[in-house]
Amino acid sequence: MTKKSKTAIPGRLYTDLDVTRDVTVKSRESFDGQEGHNSEFRRDYARLVHCASFRRLQGKTQLFPGIESDFFRNRLTHSVEVAQIAKGIALQVNRSGVLGDQQINTDLVELAAHAHDIGHPPFGHNGEHALDECMRDHGGFEGNAQTLRIVTRLEKRETNSASGENRCGLNLTYRSIAAMLKYDRPIPQKDAARSKPGKLAKGYYETETSLIEKVKKAVAPSFSGDKFRTIECDVMDIADDIAYSTYDLEDAFKAGFFNPLEILSWSTKTEVMQKVANKVSEATGDQVDVNGVRDILFETFGGFMVNRSSAIDITSPVSFIEGVIAIYSQSKEAASDGFLRTKFTSELVKEFIRGVSVKANPENFSLSKIQVAKKIRLKIETLKHLTFEALTMSPRMRLVEYRGRDIVKTIFEALASEERAGHLLLPDDWRDAYFSAGDKPGKMRVICDFVAGMTDRYAMEFFARLTSSDNGHSFFKPY
Known part of the structure; x- marks a missing residue:
């Protein structure tokens, strides 16, 4: 310069x-x-x-x-x-x-x-x-x-x-x-x-x-x-994208939803890959197909397996099986080992900031x-949308999020019910704000502000008090 x-x-x-x-x-x-x-x-x-x-x-x-x-x-x-x-x-x-x-x-x-x-x-x-x-x-x-x-x-x-x-x-x-x-x-x-x-x-x-x-x-x-x-x-906006595309992926590895080899093994014709390609294209303004997404993922995750994959001998069934097992083990280790996960995301963040x-x-x-x-930008958008489509x-x-959506709507509708005077369920200061609102849109905004400010736990507790339902379910349990 x-x-x-x-x-x-x-x-x-x-x-x-x-x-x-x-x-x-x-x-x-x-x-x-x-x-x-x-x-x-x-x-x-x-x-x-x-x-x-x-x-x-x-x-x-x-x-x-x-x-x-x-x-x-x-x-x-x-x-x-x-x-x-x-x-x-x-x-x-x-x-x-x-x-x-x-x-x-x-x-x-x-x-x-x-x-x-x-x-x-x-x-x-x-x-x-x-x-x-x-x-x-x-x-x-x-x-x-x-x-x-x-x-x-x-x-x-x-x-x-x-x-x-x-x-x-x-x-x-x-x-x-x-x-x-x-x-x-x-x-x-x-x-x-x-x-x-x-x-x-x-x-x-x-x-x-x-x-x-x-x-x-x-x-x-x-x-x-x-x-x-x-x-x-x-x-702030690009920093949010960088954090979302790296650290949410790290959490997904820790939770055991997938590992690098599983990501690389997804067919280029899967619905997930097509959705990722469409969203990356929309976000970047460049036409990106599933092959382009695959190439970005191989560049990002291929390093985990490159050392072991070069040692696979396809002419020997035993050596071939041992090589595949070694690659799979390395991929699982990359997702489960805290040191490797941290190093991986740290390097990605530094790479993205430099860009x-x-x-x-x-x-x-x-x-x-x-x-x-x-x-x-292509790599950030690919990882961001991959996490969303494959995990979120x-x-x-979807099960836990569907339930969360139902909880929020139930609480709002209860508080907004004129027939049952639902606004009386509001805490005193929020009730005062409700009565001070001049029209219906204003009153609905007060209720919306109250619900939006809830934490997840408070919303579940409030919902439980409304419905007498148990809120102790875990999304890890089979259904």
Whole structure:
């Protein structure tokens, strides 16, 4: 990188408008030894990691239900891993000099990473779909939109008035809010208005439209497009994909769902492989067929077996069988040995981070874009969708997720029942919020907020109290 290319991009990455807050507060002392913008972003980071919604992530499913084992990742540990990867990417970009003398604020990218999943309801994406179905005529539900609602409205930190009304959540700076805005579009109030009725609509709730407009005006005053996303949000998003494509795979190995040899042995004509190819093509914009997916998987996992496979003698039945057994044993060891699993995922993460770069935006410096090398992007998307199709959509996992979806819908419908005055089941503070809501969509949003904030265990306990049913089932038990 030449000196000229480092300094050729005009503008500033952070300005005084970035640290504007929706509710003006008295000037404060520097936070944690930092000054100016850094102090304000550090204050936001502290508010996030100390809030209740962040703590509740420890009780929400990432891949496997928490009741199965204390080894598997939950939403909290996943978010911590995403934050570590995001910080590593930011530091790499800062060292590259592409942004000139500007430096991505690492507190800001860590804040966005730690916050990215706090809007997810119990039972992962099935809980998300269940709540969206319940709210289809009242503004819908979506995890990213709920994250914004939590940090800007629901968290009990500051208010807009002395009476305690008009809560403004954590009252974060506009730049911190922008770092969480993955989808720059409002979710239609009615399900019929969506481009794909019945599908999750990504975006933010219409109730947050006014705030989002203020955020965008402060962070990028000259922006007039329809794809607003800050560089910190871009960093968080690719870090999430990297964590999902590696660490969820590691958990799948530990759980014994499959091992490297089983992945490589899948026929290129299986339904799983075709679905992975279709999703990778859609995500990358490149046409990828099942043979391309197979090649990526062989490149990723073939190293586990390469030493043993070269020793197989096909002319000797005994030697052939011994060689096959050796390869199978090596594959099983790779999945069951903690040292090998850790080394494998660690090397993948480092490879993926090295494939990340940045493209500066001279018109709106804050909207500079993260880029991923084509080969690395294909590998990330392949592993991500492989885990989803082969594991998340497997019969055992579908069973537990189906039950989770049913639990969420049952709770929501009970609380929303006007005939049985279901709102009286709400805790006192939530009941007050329900009565304060001006119309039915507002009342339904209060119920949705309450259910979405539940941990998996609390939702099962609440469901059990409603139905007098036993909630102690394990998805590992045969059915």
